[in-house]
Amino acid sequence: MxxxxxxxxxxxxxxxxxxxxxxxxxxxxxxxxxxxxxxxxxxxxxxxxxxxxxxxxxxxxxxxxxxxxxxxxxxxxxxxxxxxxxxxxxxxxxxxxxxxNRIDEVVVSAKRKDGNVRDAQMGALNFSMEEIKNIPVLFGEKDLLKTIQLLPGVQSGGEGTSNFYVRGGGSDQNLILLDEATVYNASHLLGFFSTFNSDAIKDVQLYKGGVPAQYGGRISSVLDIAMVDGNQKRFAAEGGIGLIASRLKIEAPLVKDKSSFMLSGRRTYADMFLKLSKDKDVNSSKLYFYDLNAKLNYKLNDKNTLYVSGYFGKDDLGYSDLFSFDWGNATGTVRWNHLFSERLFSNTSLIYSDFTYNVQVSSDDSDFKIASKIRNWNVKQDFSLYADANSTIRFGVHALHQSIHPASLSAGENTAVNSIDVDSRQGIDVAAYASHEWKPSERLSFIYGVRLNDFMVMGPGTFYEFDSDGEPTSEKYYGTEIVKHYLNLEPRFSASFLLNEQSSIKASYNRIAQNLHQLTNTTSSLPTDQYVVSSLNIKPQIANQVAMGYFRNFQGNRYEFSVEAYFKKMDNQIDFRNGADLQANRYLEGELLFGIGRAYGLEWYLRKNSGKLNGWVSYTLAKSERKFDGIDSGNWFRARQDRTHDLSVVAMYELSKKWTIGTTFVFNTGNAVTFPSGKYEVDGKSMFYYTERNGYRMPNYHRLDLSATYEPTKTNKRFQSSWTFGIYNVYNRKNAYIIDFREKESNPNITEAYKVALFGAIPSVTWNFKF
Structure with a gap:
């Protein structure tokens, strides 16, 4: 008793x-x-x-x-x-x-000073655009996509391009979100600028591994970008005038402390210089891009807030009336935040994304147009339950309708080119997820969860079957109905064990399915690259990634160090048959080959967070390979983005209250590439002979950039301005952009290689203002 x-x-x-x-x-x-x-x-x-x-x-x-x-x-x-x-x-x-004075603060940071050690999440980095303002970049434009290329495990797609690869994956395997809306081709001017205007961006979160369960659809990484909400206190404006582009952002309250808006725009004016030419064809040519970001928020009451945001951007290139090429993204997001209680937070989103491109050629013997479009509608319901200080549960459901209109060719009346109309493809992606962030003790932390994904291949359209040579053997028309289901279970797990107050070890595992596929045969993602969804022939890409790491901080979190090892196995990878025809081809799926991939590597990262001198050093030792039955006799071969070494050094130093200098040095092994191994002659014409896929390498790449930012003494409390001077590629290194082969003029029997370099040393100057 x-x-x-x-x-x-x-x-x-x-x-x-x-x-x-x-x-x-x-x-x-x-x-x-x-x-x-x-x-x-x-x-x-x-x-x-x-x-x-x-x-x-x-x-x-x-x-x-x-x-x-x-x-x-x-x-x-x-x-x-x-x-x-x-x-x-x-x-x-x-x-x-x-x-x-923010120069003394973290340049690229975790969410808390020792979060990189204590948090269970690994393979993730968070930063704001304000924190990267002193990093030198091409043409003097702050660019978050070029900044993340300086981080471990993230590789540049090539000289000057905003395209990137993460841990050996392809460029299409990165999910890029802008206020939850998918951005498909995040580049301007064929990659020299990114889609994202830095003035309109508030926060950036990059996940390379241990991807949380609320994200799905891409197997390599997630780049989650949040736009600025708008100033709820007073009217404010900022912008900049550069050598080839200018930008302006305005924000103000609609109802003070309750509602506000933000409007930001950017445009290049390279086309203005074309007007100075005396050549009529050049004078009437086009070469520019513009983008527009807008956001509105309204606090209905203490428990309800409404957000409406959107983005629209377009590139327009053209030579006289003979050729024109334009492409662009459009997104729209409506979000409703509701607080059911102090513990339960809800977010409901309706999202629209659109990407289109058009190519038109008009000449005496050719008159045709190629057009393509991707469009999706997405409905999301997400909940966060804060059970207690050591336990947070997240769960929700997502439903996405994906529609792709592949490149179709419309020919004029007096042309030898025939019109080709390719069926559109549609799919519905439904997912439910749940995850738990749990800290059972002071030393141990977990994030674990699962995502269930069902992709439904939809009609209407004609679906084909192909033989081993890629020739169509049968076809069947489906109406508005479900053609096939692809159901995938995606477990996620991350754990952290605190060794002491300054160090920890972490481990993660994630499985992700991807049902949207980009078809490209270059290392630079081009607007004309084709997209396809999973179908009867194309199965979802699947990635299983495991990672382990050691994390340590020094001198009161002033220095951070980490080393991570990862291994990623990829199923249902896509490559092409030799001589594949990718444009306006209704039998495009017959040109594809399917295989597997693997990527593994080590990432080192050392960062100094504060003081007059801060920055980081990152180094990646990695390998990325693919294996296809129809390529190199079924043996493993290097992926195009395979690089053995990738080194970045970033440093910023405060010389005085007025002057800050920044420098970036990058070195990497050249991309894997397929070069001819010999040549032969057919009907008096020399033809190149190719053996192994990606069996050669481009030359090693290295470059040094410098910048200096001058902030004059404030004479007005409301108005601020600064000047940023920069030199891209200081020592004028002629890095190879393309290596091609030709017959030597003096002796046609000899084949010679020649290099095309894109950039030498490029100076830049930008005046920035804010009030």
Whole structure:
């Protein structure tokens, strides 16, 4: 009886202690603009209980009832400490003041100063555009896609291009999201600029491994980009004027502290210089791009907020009336945040994405147009349940309708080219997910979950079957119906074990399916590359990736070091038959080969976070291979993006209150490439003979960039300006962009290789302003 009595008392005491737990929740904002802060850390009890704000600045923290010192911190902002009595559930919103001088802060950071050590998430990096303003880039334009190419495990697609590869995967295996909307070709001017105007971007999250369960659809990485909401306090504007492009952003409250808008635009004016030419054809040519970002938010009440955002961008190239080529993205997102309780946060999204391109040729003997379009509608319902300070559950459902109109050819009346109409393809992708972020002890943390994905191949359209040589053997027309299901279960797992206060080891595993496939035979993603969805012949790509890492901070988190090893196995990879015809081909699937891939490597990363000198060094040692029955007798061969060594050194130094200099040095092994092994003659014409796929390499690539930023003394509290001077490729290295072969003019019996270099040394200057 005594034992039962003590058990009963213990249960009562346990229930009483649990009842004393209260919830502190709210939103963290920038005190000067009212902008929500993503990843701000809220903690009590000297950091023993802590959480970070979500994508919308919301936090929820379960704490013992009583008096606490609540500490709020965020990179680039003053730490706020507030003593308060928390005796019942409370909604408390906080505002953090920006630091006057941000050069002393982290350049590229985790969500908290020691988050890289303590958090279970691995293979992830978070940064803002403000934090990368001093990194020198091509043409002086801040560019987040070129910045992430300087991180370990991320490779550039080539000289000057914004295309990138992650851990040996293809460029189409990266999911790029702008306010949750998919961006398909994230480049301007064939890759020299990225789609993203830096002024309109607030936060960037890159996942290379351990991808959370709420993301799906790409097997290599996720780049999640959040746009600026808009200033809720006052009117503000900023922009810049450069040598070939200018930009302007305005933002202001509609209802102070309740509603605001942001509008940002950018345009190049290279076409203006063409007008100066006396050549009529050049004078009437086109060479420009523009983009527009817009966002509106409205706080309906304390529990409901509405966001509407969109992006539109277009490139237009053309030579007189003979040739024109234009392409562009359009996205739209409507989001509704609802707070069911202090613990349960909901986000409902309706999303639209569109990518189109058009090529038109008009001459005496040719008059035709090639057009293609990708469009999707996406509905998402996501929930976050903050069970307690050490447990967060996320779950939701997504439904996406994907429609692809492949490149079709429309010919004019007086031309030898025949019109070719290719059936559009459609699919519906439905997914449900759940994940749990759990910290069972001070040393151990987990993030685990699962995503269930069902892709439905849809009609109407004619579907073909092919023989081993790629010739069509049968065809069948399907109406508006489900042609085939592809069901995939995608488990995700990450864990962190804290060795001590400064170091930890982590491990992760994720399985991801991909049902959208880009068909390209170059290392640079071009607007004319074809997209296809999974079909009767094309199965979903599947990737299984495991990773392990050691993480350590030094000198009070001033220095961070990590080393990660990964192995990724990829199924249902796509390549092409020799001589494949990719444009306007209704039998395109017959040109494809299917195989497997593998990628593995080691990534080292050392970063200095604060002081007059800061920056990072990243080095990747890696290998990426593919295997197809129809290529190289079924043996393993290098993927085009295979690089043994990839090194980046980034440094920024504050010379004075007015001057800051930045430098970047990059070195990497040349991409794998297929060169001819010999030549033969047919009907008096020399033909090249090819043996192994990607059996050769381009020359090694290296480059040094410099920049200097001058910020004059403020004469007006509201107006700020700065000048950024830069030199891209300081020592004028002629890196090979293309290597081709030709017969030597003096002796046609000799074949010679020749190199095309894209850039030498390029100076730039940009005037930036803000008020």
């Amino acid at each position: 005594h034992r039962l009595y003590f058990i009963f008392i213990a249960i009562l005491l346990s229930g009483n202690l649990r009842a004393q737990q209260v919830i502190l929740s709210g939103v963290v904002r920038d005190a000067s603009s009212g902008e929500t802060l993503i990843g701000a850390v809220v903690s009590v009890q000297n950091g023993e209980l802590a959480t970070s704000t979500n994508t919308y600045g919301f936090y929820s923290l379960t704490v013992p009832g009583g008096r606490h010192s609540v500490v709020l911190s965020y990179v680039g902002y003053q730490t706020l400490v507030q003593d308060m009595d928390v005796t019942s559930n409370q909604r408390v919103n906080f505002e953090l003041k920006p630091l006057d």
